[in-house]
Amino acid sequence: GDSVTQMEGPVTLSEEAFLTINCTYTATGYPSLFWYVQYPGEGLQLLLKATKADDKGSNKGFEATYRKETTSFHLEKGSVQVSDSAVYFCALSESTGNQFYFGTGTSLTVIP
């Protein structure tokens, strides 16, 4: 079945460091891919998405490219800030768009 495998955390970075959180997926059909962010005490917020191969989603300095050949959707940011500290979830939506599959989440802490 469809699934998402996400890089284990926690990740601790200094401010302005480069961030990569790896995400790979297994799916039949043509899924859409998403990154959600969960700030402490809050719900899941959509960070970015890509709906087809080679699409690049971007938001708030974060980027991720839908790579069909490597079945990956890695999250990157060139220069992280303390305010980026949160848990990041990679997610897959199968072709009907109905059910979402989430990765285990990666906790990011950015220190000044």
Added chain:
Amino acid sequence: EPEVTQTPSHQVTQMGQEVILRCVPISNHLYFYWYRQILGQKVEFLVSFYNNEISEKSEIFDDQFSVERPDGSNFTLKIRSTKLEDSAMYFCASRGQGVRNQPQHFGDGTRLSIL
């Protein structure tokens, strides 16, 4: 920006009691979902709901669980006889119709603690 709202933010219930978690999806959305996140674990799909009926459900969503859209705005999750292992964060989500694979919009969750 419209948002999904969930109440209460925290529910404490004795084991064996019934609990109802409430959600108000975004008003023009037509697809509704419940997810569960046990502390420290992944977000797990429970159920999806469309056109006043369940469209998909996971193995977690057994006979103890039910969902309802009692009026035009609320979407509820009922756990009939709670167990200790039901303690988790429960997220409601909704999605609009139209473009395939629109993102789901999530509420802030209800933390359910079973004693």
